[in-house]
Structures are given as C-alpha cells and as structure tokens.
Amino acid sequence: MNRREFLMASTVAGLAASTRFAAAATRIDMYTSSDANVSDFYGNVVKPAFEAANPGLELNVVIARPQAALDAVVQRALAALSTKSDPQLDFIEQYEPTLPAGGIEAGLWTDFGKAGLKSYAAVNKLAIQTPYGLPYRGSQVLIAYDTTKLSKDKVPKTFPDLVAWIKANPGEFIYNRPDKGGSGNNFVNRAVHEVSGRDPLKFTVDNYSQATADEVLGKTWALLGDLAPSLYQGGAYTAGNTASLQLLAQGAVTMIPAWSDQTLQAIAKGVLPETTGLVQLTDLALCGGFSQAVIPTNSAHFEGSLKLADFLLSQEMQTAIIEKLGGFPGVDWSNLPQALHDKYADVIPSSIPTFPAGDWTKAVQDGWYRNVAPNISRT
C-alpha cells in the first residue's frame, strides 16, 4: 500500500472507530505514565476484566509518557474545571495528588474518604498519605540474594548485620548509583536513616537545612565510604536497577538491593533463577512507595471512574497486582487469600518508610557522587 492509500485507509478506519466509540455507552479515559509493565497490565489484564464485569463501560487506556505529557493533561483538566468543560480525563493510574499546585484547594481531585467506595475500608492504612490519592498498588526495595550461595537462615536481617556481612564477604554486594534507579537510591536512603536514628519522619519535603544535611550526610558518607572497598570490584556501582539484577543473575554477586516488583517479575519470567531469595530488613525496612490513583471531580464519567477505582481494590485485581505485576497490594493483606499471604510472607512489610523528594534527595544524590563514588580501590 502506498502512502496515499495508507492515509485514506487510516482516515476511514479512524472515522469508523470514532462512530463506534460514539455508539458505545460510556468510555472511561484512563491515563498512565508508568513503565511498560504497568501499561501492559492495564491493557491485558484490567481492561478485559473490567469491561466483562461492567457491561456498557469501556476502558480506554491512554499511555502518556513521559511524565511531562501527563502533567499537561492534568493542567488541561484544571483549566477545564474553571470553565466547567469536559476535561476528557476520567482516571489517572498514578499521579501525585498534591500536584498541580493549588489543585486540591480548587477541588480538582476526588476525596476518596468521602467518595463512598465499597472497598475503601480495606485499603492499607500505612499507605494512605492523603485522601485525594488512592494507593492501590505499591512496591518496596528489598534485599535479593542467591540462595545457592547463602542459606536462608544466614541472611542478614538488620542493617548492622548487612554491613557486617558485606565486609565479611568482599566483592559479593553491589548497589546502583542512587540517581539511576530506586533500588540503589533507597539503599543509600536507608544508610541515611541508619546514621540518624532510624526515624524516617525526621526528613520531610520542607525541612531541608544545610546544617542538618552536613551533619547527617557526613556520617552517611563515612558509613558508605567504609563499605566501598568490600563492594563488587572494590567499589563499583551499576548504572541502574536492571544492571544490578543482571549481575545477580550472572552469579557475579550474591546480594543486591532490588525493587520487589521487578524482582518478582524477573523470577516469574525466568530472568532470575527460582533460587533467588528475598528478604526485608526488620530493624527498619528499606524505602518504598505506593502508586496513587486520582480521579478529577469534573470527570465526565465520574460514576464509571469510581467503579474502576472500586474494581482495582477488588480481590481479583489485587491478587493480579501481586501475581502478574509483582507489586504489593494496596489493600490490607488480611483481605487477601491466606495462601498468597504465606507465599509472600518474607516480603510483606510491617512499615513502608519513604524518603522525601526535593532538596533532600538532591543533596543525597549529588553528595554521593562527590563523596562516595570516587572512593575506589582497584587492587
């Protein structure tokens, strides 16, 4: 088919598609800017199940990557709110509800506490940061290790034990550069927590001060710098989450920090062997986070959007999030089958600490490059 024919054919197809949508009862425009594993999950798992369970509703999965594209869509929704027009946006799978600035005050996001969701009471209380976001899936950084080299009962369970293990087994641990992926980043953040009294609440988005940073981060660099000679190749750091997983898969190292969802998915796909073990630190867990879904109050299909939110919290979808996406459930584990609970017992967190974005993260990442990364011993 030549170019002209292609253009004509696609125009005809487009017209046919738009009339079909016009004929369909209700189309919910759902947006995501998450990685391909998440958008695939929506297209292949959520969409068919949701449409089967709700006749007359159609789920339109719109991929808005990168984040800036989604930001523009949200700005449009905020503008539509003031002009009372259709924002052409019904649901965002993951968005920071405190954005855009002034959005909550203007009444842009739906308050889930008051929206009357059937399953809202089941949501994990640890995960709710604001009622304007619905934490329906999460993931957390864990320690992944090779059970053929290290038996399950000898795995370090606290940060001091982990440090001792790394020093006793030089070359067997690696984490990635903190700005290149969350697994290494949250390992470094955990070191910050370790030297500051294991209290994640000490660090918030708006309490950065140079004096505190100098004191706390100075100790962190001392701790991590001391660890460097015992790391893989005497102080090498991979360029991302995947590169660390690759070194673990190739048997080059015994232990790495890793995202729970990436690791579980890698094991399920055979990228990592079945013999990969996972463990969470018990003195204070490594950081993680929940994805918060948001619904604009001016959504043209508000009732349908709420149905989607409720559907995502259903046992069926929450189980799929664990088994197909490798994520953590947004609902409390007590609402899920016991068998599932037992299978993932090692990785169920008792707490999910977070580390604030903004000045703290900038200081940690750039400081790490200047103070920790150059300490390399190639002997």
Place this chain on the structure above:
Amino acid sequence: MITASHPRAEGGGLSGLLLVALPVALLIWLVLWPVLQAVVGTVYFPGKGFSLSSYAFFFTDAYSLRNLWLTLWVTALTSALRVAVAMPIALYLRFRSGSIAALVQSLALFPLFVPSVLVAYAFIRVLGPNGIVDTVLVALGLPKLPTPYLTPAGPIIGLVWERLPLTLLLLLSGLGRVSIASVDAARDLGAGGLTIFSRIILPRIQSSIIVALAFNVLGLFSAFTLPYLLGPASPEMMGPYMQRTFSDNADPLNATTQAVITFAFCAAFGLVYVRAIARGRRGPA
C-alpha cells in the same frame, strides 16, 4: 577527499546562495543560536549583571575537573586506538581484493548498524563477569579475566568498536589517493613494508588521519550511552555528568556551563578539522 570545484566567475551567484540558504538557516537556528543563548545565559543574568561565577566554580571544583580530565583522556586514547586498529584493516582492504577482503570489509563495517545500547548489553554478556569469555576460559582450564565492566576500560573498548567503521571509511578514502604503481615502484627499488608505509603512504593520507581524529574527538566528547552503562560511577564523562547535573540536580546553570566548556573543546578540534579540509583542497601535502 573533496575536490575543489571551479566556480564560474559570474552568474549563478544568487542560485548558489539560495541553495545553501536552507542549511545555513538551520545551522543558525539549531546550532549557533542555542550556543549563543548558552554562552550568554551563563555569564549574564538579567537584573544582576555579568558574572563568571559558574565558570569559576567549574575550574576550582576538583570533582568537575576530574570529570573533564577523564573525558579528555578517554577521548585521546579512544581516538588513537581507533586509528591504530582501523589502519591495518584499511591497508589490507586497499591493496587486496577478492571474497576474503569483501568479508573483512563487511565485518569491519558491521558496527555501523548496531545501536550503542545493544553494544553495551552485548558487551556485558560477553566481557562482563561470568560472561562468554569467562565461560570459555574456565572451560579451557584457564583463570577468569578481570572484567573491564564498570571500570574506565569498559567504555573505551565499547567506544573503539562502536565507531570503528567511520574511521575505517575515512582512512580508506585517503588511501584511495595512494597509487598502487608508486607502491610497486618503491618495492622494486627494494623498500621494505615499513619504509613504504612511512615514506609513501603516510604522507599521502596525513590529512585523512587528521580528519578521522577530529571526527572521533567530536563524537567522543559527547559520548553518553556507553560511558553511562559500562563505565565507573566516578569519575564521569562529560555527557553523563551534564545530564545528571541538569535533570537530577535540577541545576541548569551549571549544566549549561559544562556544556559551554565541552563545546569550546569541540570547537577547537572542529577548527583542526576545517584546516585539514582546507589543506586537502589545496592539494595533498
């Protein structure tokens, strides 16, 4: 090499200008204008006046200087290695023909069609820890090699392989100017291989080598993917360093300063390239 044309003394001036107008306009819009913006934006701050503080910071900051030195060092070594590796292949291809030469040529040009991300992951699989090379060595009862992955040698090996074809093509085009008759004549007079290379061939391809080096330097200075995926966390090459300063540290001023400094180095090598071209046009040395 580009041969000098013979412009007509008159007429065709306007149509000639129109022909170059589009590329020149694109150059001004997409290259010169942003460069000017970057230079002005790092020294002049509306409402505050002129300041060279971001440059002062760069040239007094040991961390930034170490990154710049690494970039210069990797660039110099990689350029030299590329020419050194490409030269024997180019000589072979110039003076031999037949099916084996054709095979060598297609193998040597193959990297031209491989994206650098694939090069990086293939590298990790082959030369990385417990990779194919290690597997073969262990099977032969030999000890494993220390892997170049995540060391400064990693990006150098990757970069040499990745852009070898361009260097090879430039050298081949230079060697095209070496007549086989003159090589045969020298050989008849009893000159050895080394003498032929240094007295007959090298003088004829001098400008090609300079052009190849200049091209390499320009590409290497802005290398990103391979240093990022294969190199050590620190020191960083300027490409990854600029990206990190801009997006992770949210510090456009210092990122732009780094870019201007990088651009200044590249412009200097660009000058070398332009002079080599000009000399090539006047006729080979």
